[in-house]
Structure formats: C-alpha cells, structure tokens
Amino acid sequence: MRSTGIPVMLLLCVLCVLPASGELQQDTEPRRLPPPGKLDFGYVPAGVYETLAHYEPGPIGILFHLVRAFLCVVQPNAFPQDLIVKLAKEKFGFIQTEYQKPENIVLTLQAIYYEIGFLACAAVGLVFAVLVPLIGLFFCMCRCCDNCGGEMHQRQRKNADCRRGLLGTLLFANSLVITIGVLCAYAANQNLSSQVKNIRRLVNSNMRDLHTFANDTPMQIDYLISQYATAKDKVIYDLDNIGPLLGGRIRDQLDKEVHPALDNVLNMAGAMRETKEALDNVNVGLEVLQEGTGRLNFNLSLVRTSINRTLNDPGCHDEESDATSAQLCRNIRRSLSQLQIGANFTRLPKVDAQLDKMNDVLRTDLSAVVQRGYDSLNNTPLMAVDQTRSVVESVRGLVDGIGSNVSSFSKVFPVQSSVSDFNIFISHAHAKIEDHYPDIDKMDFYRWIGCIALCCMVVLVLAFNYLGLLCGTLGYDKHASPTTRGCISNTGGTMLMAGVGFTVIFSWVLMGVVTIIFLAGGNMEKLFCEPFHTKDVFKVVDTPYLVEPNMKNFIPGLLYNDSHLELTAESLYSTCKENKGIYTAMRLDKVFNISTFLNNTLFTKDVVSQLDGVRIDLRGIILLEAEGRQNLLDFSEAGLSEINYADYLEEVNKGVTAMDLLLFATELEAQTDLMPRGALQRALKGHVGTLRQIHSQQIVSMEQAMKYVRARSALNQSIRFLERTASDLPNKVLALLDAIKAAQDLVSHNATSLINLETRKYTATIVGYFHQYMEWVKTSLSLEVAPCKPLSNLLDTAEIIACSFLVDSMNAFWMGLGCSTLFLLPGIILAVKLAKFYRRMDTEDVYDDIETIPMKT
Numbered sequence: 001m002r003s004t005g006i007p008v009m010l011l012l013c014v015l016c017v018l019p020a021s022g023e024l025q026q027d028t029e030p031r032r033l034p035p036p037g038k039l040d041f042g043y044v045p046a047g048v049y050e051t052l053a054h055y056e057p058g059p060i061g062i063l064f065h066l067v068r069a070f071l072c073v074v075q076p077n078a079f080p081q082d083l084i085v086k087l088a089k090e091k092f093g094f095i096q097t098e099y100q101k102p103e104n105i106v107l108t109l110q111a112i113y114y115e116i117g118f119l120a121c122a123a124v125g126l127v128f129a130v131l132v133p134l135i136g137l138f139f140c141m142c143r144c145c146d147n148c149g150g151e152m153h154q155r156q157r158k159n160a161d162c163r164r165g166l167l168g169t170l171l172f173a174n175s176l177v178i179t180i181g182v183l184c185a186y187a188a189n190q191n192l193s194s195q196v197k198n199i200r201r202l203v204n205s206n207m208r209d210l211h212t213f214a215n216d217t218p219m220q221i222d223y224l225i226s227q228y229a230t231a232k233d234k235v236i237y238d239l240d241n242i243g244p245l246l247g248g249r250i251r252d253q254l255d256k257e258v259h260p261a262l263d264n265v266l267n268m269a270g271a272m273r274e275t276k277e278a279l280d281n282v283n284v285g286l287e288v289l290q291e292g293t294g295r296l297n298f299n300l301s302l303v304r305t306s307i308n309r310t311l312n313d314p315g316c317h318d319e320e321s322d323a324t325s326a327q328l329c330r331n332i333r334r335s336l337s338q339l340q341i342g343a344n345f346t347r348l349p350k351v352d353a354q355l356d357k358m359n360d361v362l363r364t365d366l367s368a369v370v371q372r373g374y375d376s377l378n379n380t381p382l383m384a385v386d387q388t389r390s391v392v393e394s395v396r397g398l399v400d401g402i403g404s405n406v407s408s409f410s411k412v413f414p415v416q417s418s419v420s421d422f423n424i425f426i427s428h429a430h431a432k433i434e435d436h437y438p439d440i441d442k443m444d445f446y447r448w449i450g451c452i453a454l455c456c457m458v459v460l461v462l463a464f465n466y467l468g469l470l471c472g473t474l475g476y477d478k479h480a481s482p483t484t485r486g487c488i489s490n491t492g493g494t495m496l497m498a499g500v501g502f503t504v505i506f507s508w509v510l511m512g513v514v515t516i517i518f519l520a521g522g523n524m525e526k527l528f529c530e531p532f533h534t535k536d537v538f539k540v541v542d543t544p545y546l547v548e549p550n551m552k553n554f555i556p557g558l559l560y561n562d563s564h565l566e567l568t569a570e571s572l573y574s575t576c577k578e579n580k581g582i583y584t585a586m587r588l589d590k591v592f593n594i595s596t597f598l599n600n601t602l603f604t605k606d607v608v609s610q611l612d613g614v615r616i617d618l619r620g621i622i623l624l625e626a627e628g629r630q631n632l633l634d635f636s637e638a639g640l641s642e643i644n645y646a647d648y649l650e651e652v653n654k655g656v657t658a659m660d661l662l663l664f665a666t667e668l669e670a671q672t673d674l675m676p677r678g679a680l681q682r683a684l685k686g687h688v689g690t691l692r693q694i695h696s697q698q699i700v701s702m703e704q705a706m707k708y709v710r711a712r713s714a715l716n717q718s719i720r721f722l723e724r725t726a727s728d729l730p731n732k733v734l735a736l737l738d739a740i741k742a743a744q745d746l747v748s749h750n751a752t753s754l755i756n757l758e759t760r761k762y763t764a765t766i767v768g769y770f771h772q773y774m775e776w777v778k779t780s781l782s783l784e785v786a787p788c789k790p791l792s793n794l795l796d797t798a799e800i801i802a803c804s805f806l807v808d809s810m811n812a813f814w815m816g817l818g819c820s821t822l823f824l825l826p827g828i829i830l831a832v833k834l835a836k837f838y839r840r841m842d843t844e845d846v847y848d849d850i851e852t853i854p855m856k857t
C-alpha cells in the first residue's frame with residue numbers, strides 16, 4: 001500500500017501554485033437524537049476554518065458589472081469548450097510546422113470566429129492609434145502652411161456668438177465625459193492596489209486553515225477509534241443482561257401459552273376449597289333444620305293423635321240423633337292428614353362421604369404446587385444465564401480483541417507522518433509565497449505608476465481644455481472683433497490648441513495600451529473567470545486524456561496509477577466546497593479501504609458463530625407436578641355427582657308445614673262452632689288453642705329466627721353451588737390436565753424453535769451494535785474527518801485574486817481609459833473650431849455677407 005501522505009501532497013502542490021483563501025464553516029446543523037436502541041457516538045470534534053472565500057467588491061462593483069455587460073455585447077459566444085479542448089490536444093501544434101493541415105486551419109478559423117468581437121474592437125483601437133497621429137501630423141503640416149484653418153483669419157458671420165456658445169458647451173460636455181472616464185480608470189487603479197494588500201491576509205488565513213485541517217485530523221481519527229468503547233460497552237451490557245434480554249424474552253413468549261393453563265388450575269384449587277365449604281354448610285344446615293322440623297313434627301303428631309282421639313267421642317258417631325256433628329267429625333278426620341310438616345329434611349342424607357373425600361383432597365396444597373410451576377417458568381432468565389455462561393465469556397474475549405484490532409487503525413493509516421509531512425510542505429510553500437511579496441509589491445508599484453502616468457496624459461489634455469474654456473469665456477469681449485480680442489481670450493485659444501497637440505501626441509499611446517489591456521482582460525474574463533463560476537473550466541480540465549494522453553482522469557492517474565477512477569478536478573472541488581472529508585474528496589478508499597479494514601478487524605462473523613452456539617434447555621421446567629395432577633383427579637372423583645341435588649332443592653323450596661297452621665286452626669274452630677255445645681266441642685276448642693300455640697311458638701320461629709333462615713339459605717346456596725361445580729366436573733378436570741400437558745410439551749419440546757428465534761434476534765442486536773459503529777465510522781470518515789474545504793478555498797482564493805482583484809480592476813481600467821481616449825477625438829475637432837473664436841486673428845472679414853468672394857485686407 002502506498003502512503004497516502006505523498007499523493008495528498010502532490011495534489012496540494014498543484015493547488016498551491018495558485019494562492020488561495022476560504023472558510024471551513026462548521027456544520028452547525030444540530031444532529032438529531034438517535035432513536036432508542038441506536039448508539040450515540042456523539043460529535044466528531046471539528047476544526048473551525050476561518051477563511052471566507054467570498055468577495056464583495058463594494059460600490060465599484062457597479063463598474064465591474066458594466067464592463068461585464070459590455071463584454072457580453074462584444075463577445076456573446078458561449079464558452080468554447082470544444083475548441084479549447086481541441087487546441088489543447090493539438091498542443092498548439094499549428095503554430096509550429098503543420099499549420100497548413102486543414103484541421104488546423106479550421107481550428108484557427110473557429111478561434112478567429114470566436115474572437116471576432118474582440119478582434120473587431122481591437123481593430124478599431126489600432127486604426128485609432130495609427131490614424132490619429134498620422135492625421136494629426138498632416139493636419140498640423142496643413143495648418144503650418146496656413147491651410148486647414150491654420151491661417152489667422154476668421155470669417156465673420158451673424159451666428160458667430162451662437163456657434164461659439166454651442167462649441168464651448170459641446171467641448172465642456174465632452175471634457176466632462178472624459179473626466180468621468182479618467183476617474184473610473186483611476187478608481188480601478190486604486191482598487192487594484194488596495195486589493196493587492198489583501199492578498200497577504202487571504203494567503204495567511206488559507207495557510208492557517210491548512211494547518212488546522214492537518215492538525216485536527218489525528219484527533220478526529222482518535223475520536224473515531226475511541227468511540228469503539230461506546231459500542232463495546234453496549235455489547236458488554238447486553239451480554240451481562242443476557243438473562244432478562246434473552247431468557248426474559250423467551251419466558252414472555254412461553255408465558256402467553258402457559259399462564260392461562262396454570263391460572264385455570266389455580267382457579268380449580270379455589271373451587272376445591274369452596275366445595276369443601278359448601279359441603280360443610282350443607283351438613284350443618286341439615287342438622288339445624290332436621291332438629292327444628294323434628295320437634296315440630298313431634299308436636300304436630302301429638303296434636304293429630306289427640307284430635308283423632310277426641311273424634312272417637314261418641315258424639316261423632318251418633319248418626320241418627322246428630323247427623324250434623326257426625327258429618328263435621330268426618331270432615332275434620334279427613335283434614336287431619338293436612339296437619340303435617342312441609343319440608344322433610346329428615347329424609348335428606350348428610351354429605352359426609354363427599355366431605356371426607358374433599359378433606360383428603362385438600363390435604364394437598366394445589367396452590368403451592370401451581371406456584372412452583374410459575375416459579376419454574378420464571379426461572380428461565382437464570383437458566384439462560386447459567387447455560388450461556390461460557391459463550392458469553394468467549395464473546396467478551398472477542399470484543400476485547402476486536403478493540404485492540406480497531407486501535408491498530410492508526411498504525412495502518414500513517415496519519416501522524418502524513419500530517420507532519422503536510423505541515424512541513426505547507427510551511428515551505430508559505431515561505432516561498434512570502435518571498436514573493438516584495439516582488440509583488442514592487443511590480444504593483446510600477447503598474448500603479450504606469451497607470452497614473454496614462455491617466456495624467458488625459459488629465460493634461462483635460463487641463464488645457466478646461467483652462468482654455470475658462471480663459472476663453474472670461475476673456476470674451478462682445479465688442480471686440482476677431483483681430484482685437486483680448487490677451488486672456490487669446491491665451492485660452494492657444495491652450496485649446498495645446499490640448500489638441502497633446503491629444504495627438506498621446507492618443508496613440510493611450511489607445512494602444514487600452515487595446516492591449518482590453519484584449520488581455522476581456523479574454524481572461526471570458527475564458528477563465530466566467531467559466532470558473534459556471535464550472536466550465538473544470539469540464540475542460542477534466543476532459544479525458546487531455547492533461548496526460550495515456551490517462552483518462554489525470555488526478556487519480558497521478559495519485560493512484562488508476563486513471564479510470566471517478567475522481568475529477570470538478571468532483572474534488574465540489575466535494576471539498578461542501579466541506580466533506582478528504583477521504584471522500586480524494587477517494588482515499590483507493591489507498592485505504594475503510595470498509596475492508598473494518599470488515600477485517602471487526603470479526604462479527606466470529607461473534608455470530610459464537611452466539612449461534614447459545615443453547616438453552618428448558619426441560620427442567622415442570623409446570624404441574626404429579627401430585628397436583630393426582631389432586632385434580634381426586635377432586636373429580638370426590639362423588640359430587642352422586643348427591644341428589646333435586647331432592648335437596650325440592651325440600652328447601654317447600655313450606656314449613658303442608659298447610660297453613662293458622663288457617664287449619666280457624667277452619668277447625670269454625671266447624672267446632674257448628675257443633676252442639678258439649679265436651680266434644682270443648683275438647684276440639686282446646687286443640688285449636690294448642691295449634692295456635694304451636695304456630696306462635698314454633699312455626700313463626702322456624703320462619704323468622706336467624707338460625708333457621710341462615711341454615712336454609714346456606715343449604716340453598718351450597719346445594720346450588722355444588723350442583724354447578726359437579727356438573728361435568730370430570731371433563732373439566734381432564735381438559736385442564738390436557739391444557740397443562742400441552743403447555744408442558746410446548747416448554748419442553750416446541751420451545752427450541754422459539755429459543756432459536758429469540759437467540760437470533762439477540763445475536764442480531766449485538767452484531768447490530770458493531771454494524772452501527774462501522775457505519776458511523778464510515779460516515780464520519782467520509783463527511784466529518786478532515787473536512788477539506790481549505791482545498792477548495794485555495795482555488796476560490798486564487799479565483800478571487802485573479803478575477804475579482806486583477807481582471808475586474810483591469811477591465812474597469814481599460815473601459816474608463818478607453819472611453820476617455822475615444823472622446824478625445826471629438827474633443828480635437830471641437831477644440832480646433834472653438835480656438836478660432838478665442839484667438840486673436842491676424843485678419844478679419846470686412847463683409848461677411850458676400851460669402852462667395854471673401855475679401856482680405
């Protein structure tokens with residue numbers, strides 16, 4: 001692998017030839033918070049670049065815009081990219097031997113066609129420069145021979161004053177225009193000089209940025225490496241928490257199936273307890289009720305017997321003497337059967353057999369058994385921890401090893417040496433540039449002097465014109481004839497003529513210089529500055545095989561000996577202008593492929609294969625021990641179904657007596673009243689009293705006393721509950737046992753696929769941390785490490801110095817000066833004509849009216 005420092009420096013050599021400036025603005029956009037589960041690697045420490053590669057010319061910018069507009073008119077053609085490429089490919093060969101080759105002639109014609117606007121303007125300038133002195137010479141000689149208005153004679157005309165005023169005004173206006181032009185030229189000249197002083201500042205800030213760029217890089221790379229700890233910590237954390245993270249998740253999944261089954265068993269345990277209670281209630285209730293009804297039955301049977309006995313009275317049998325009584329006695333005897341208790345609880349058996357069995361069943365604590373099942377399932381995380389201990393340890397070892405491999409990054413990538421080479425190189429380059437400052441200053445001084453001299457030529461002419469106008473105007477005497485004009489006026493005229501003389505002498509120099517600067521500045525603007533902004537210049541430079549005939553793209557060709565790599569001057573410039581990392585901009589992946597490096601150092605494959613070895617065996621989990629199962633079966637066989645619930649419910653719902661005792665007593669009394677008075681009637685009335693007594697003493701008590709009411713209601717409820725519980729109990733228990741068995745099967749056998757699934761997820765999470773780190777390193781290296789704006793700033797600074805400082809000022813200068821020079825021409829004519837009105841004439845017309853025959857004295 002070649003060291004990267006050298007290619008970087010090679011390129012910088014190219015760039016440093018052009019001096020530069022620019023600012024690496026920090027990325028102020030706030031980074032979004034990472035979503036949960038994402039690692040936050042923080043910010044790569046970023047250097048602050050101070051250069052601002054942007055230039056605002058200020059008010060003189062208006063002038064620059066004007067010049068560009070003018071150039072657009074003169075040269076409206078688009079940037080001749082193809083033409084330049086062709087010319088460059090020919091290496092300007094046509095200049096040498098083969099200029100007759102047809103292609104070269106075509107190229108030449110194309111170039112001329114492209115430059116036609118410039119050439120036309122230059123031709124005008126040349127014609128001006130040549131003709132003005134020549135014509136001036138002839139004019140001068142002509143005048144010396146008293147021709148061409150040279151003779152000191154003025155024809156007098158009526159409109160002389162008007163002409164004089166008009167000529168004066170025109171000359172003054174013309175001079176003003178020339179003045180403005182000269183001021184523009186002067187301003188442009190001063191602007192250039194003042195900007196030259198800025199060069200030093202721009203270069204210095206660029207150099208500082210380059211040092212920042214180089215010096216911050218090792219720190220940034222160290223940061224990248226150090227952030228491996230973030231990923232590592234997270235991995236270690238997840239390894240330490242493999243219990244909850246892996247076992248817990250498996251438990252949660254199993255829980256969905258297992259919990260309902262266990263819950264049902266727990267409910268059944270509750271039902272068992274309630275069943276026993278109900279059975280107890282039945283027995284107790286029965287006892288109470290049996291006792292109560294027993295006593296009632298005894299007393300009722302006593303009464304019944306005594307009534308029966310009473311009815312054996314002879315009075316009841318005497319059919320002949322007392323038919324009514326006999327009939328009544330028969331009626332009473334017949335109704336005696338109704339004197340009975342209603343609900344016969346004595347005939348209901350106790351539920352002792354069931355109660356005994358239930359007591360046996362309850363000797364086992366089913367709830368505790370179920371709780372052990374829950375606990376066993378909840379133990380999954382701990383089982384996971386136990387069973388994965390060795391895998392976790394080896395992964396931990398791997399993670400540490402990867403850490404030391406990542407640290408080797410800085411050894412593989414010769415950052416420190418590249419940085420110090422680069423710094424030395426920059427300092428050298430800077431020193432070289434510093435050496436040239438005195439020359440630059442000197443050259444600028446000469447240039448300034450030269451330009452001032454040119455301006456002075458125009459100013460001289462202007463001075464004569466203004467003075468001439470002033471003297472001529474002041475010395476004007478209305479009454480003076482051309483031969484009697486005053487001294488002042490005459491001086492004014494002479495000054496105007498002097499101005500004309502200087503114009504003729506200087507104009508060719510001025511126009512010559514203007515033409516040369518125009519050609520140079522205009523073409524620089526059109527062929528470099530404008531296409532630089534539209535990036536057309538890069539298209540030319542990036543034309544394949546242009547710079548080096550055997551290299552497609554010359555930059556990668558020179559740097560990496562691989563000219564087919566997509567790395568062009570424009571891509572380099574644009575990428576750096578976006579302040580992306582030098583790694584992206586220079587395609588350093590060619591030298592040091594970070595993807596491959598990370599792929600080779602972060603052996604996540606090993607981590608994956610280690611974690612694939614995770615085996616979790618849940619066969620130790622027992623949801624319901626055999627004891628619990630037997631307990632449930634015993635419960636189902638407790639004989640609840642053998643209880644005749646219908647009998648119980650029937651008795652519970654019967655009244656206390658078969659017939660209302662009070663009603664019976666009242667009817668008996670009514671019948672007794674029909675009988676003749678006597679012993680029989682008395683005896684029966686006594687029985688009525690006894691019945692009423694039994695009612696008030698026993699029936700009312702049976703119906704209202706809390707003891708009986710409760711016993712009855714408890715019996716009612718318990719029997720109903722037991723009936724419900726008993727219905728289909730064996731099937732319910734069997735279904736429950738089936739569900740438990742299914743859950744147990746799931747845990748013991750089917751869980752493998754579930755465990756594998758969860759293990760894969762867990763592995764993916766761990767490996768995901770490494771991948772996040774890799775992606776972050778790649779992204780950071782591409783975008784944030786060693787952001788290369790200083791490189792694009794170099795080019796931008798060169799452009800600012802060449803175009804904004806030099807070319808713009810040059811263009812403004814030739815425009816101002818050229819404008820002045822052009823207006824010198826009408827100035828000559830106006831000045832010569834006007835001088836006639838100022839100077840004292842040797843002769844003058846006597847009769848001006850007869851124009852055809854001018855008469856001289």
Ligand SMILES: *[C@@H]1O[C@H](CO)[C@@H](O)[C@H](O)[C@H]1NC(C)=O
Nearest residue numbers: 304305308309312333336337
């Ligand atoms: C009443 O007494 C007679 C005999 O004296 C007996 O045959 C009969 O069954 C008795 N009836 C009742 C309801 O006790």
Ligand SMILES: *[C@@H]1O[C@H](CO)[C@@H](O)[C@H](O)[C@H]1NC(C)=O
Nearest residue numbers: 297340341344345346347348
């Ligand atoms: C009540 O039931 C028992 C047992 O079946 C029976 O011996 C008794 O005679 C019954 N008593 C009444 C009043 O029916």
Ligand SMILES: *[C@@H]1O[C@H](CO)[C@@H](O)[C@H](O)[C@H]1NC(C)=O
Nearest residue numbers: 398400401402405601602603
């Ligand atoms: C570290 O890198 C070396 C080779 O570069 C390799 O043999 C070793 O397995 C790597 N260690 C880890 C933990 O990846």
Ligand SMILES: *[C@@H]1O[C@H](CO)[C@@H](O)[C@H](O)[C@H]1NC(C)=O
Nearest residue numbers: 002557558560561562563564
């Ligand atoms: C550049 O690469 C070419 C093949 O692509 C090879 O022949 C040549 O030797 C290489 N030159 C250098 C200096 O590595």
Ligand SMILES: *[C@@H]1O[C@H](CO)[C@@H](O)[C@H](O)[C@H]1NC(C)=O
Nearest residue numbers: 589590591593594595596599
């Ligand atoms: C760097 O490695 C990645 C993946 O290994 C590959 O896709 C890319 O082309 C490589 N880059 C270079 C310049 O070799």
Ligand SMILES: *[C@@H]1O[C@H](CO)[C@@H](O)[C@H](O)[C@H]1NC(C)=O
Nearest residue numbers: 595596597598599600603605
């Ligand atoms: C990383 O290495 C593995 C094999 O070790 C390979 O399958 C994969 O394509 C590589 N990825 C990159 C980006 O180089």
Ligand SMILES: *[C@@H]1O[C@H](CO)[C@@H](O)[C@H](O)[C@H]1NC(C)=O
Nearest residue numbers: 652653654712713716717720
């Ligand atoms: C027995 O209970 C049922 C329902 O709980 C109720 O409808 C009924 O009246 C009760 N019977 C007695 C005698 O309490």
Ligand SMILES: *[C@@H]1O[C@H](CO)[C@@H](O)[C@H](O)[C@H]1NC(C)=O
Nearest residue numbers: 257742745746749750751753
């Ligand atoms: C358990 O595994 C058997 C076969 O191995 C399958 O038929 C059954 O659907 C699985 N049960 C669950 C709940 O995954």
Ligand SMILES: CC(=O)N[C@H]1CO[C@H](CO)[C@@H](O)[C@@H]1O
Nearest residue numbers: 295298299302690693694697
């Ligand atoms: C009203 C009545 O006759 N009550 C009697 C019921 O029988 C008991 C003896 O079992 C007597 O003590 C009551 O007086």
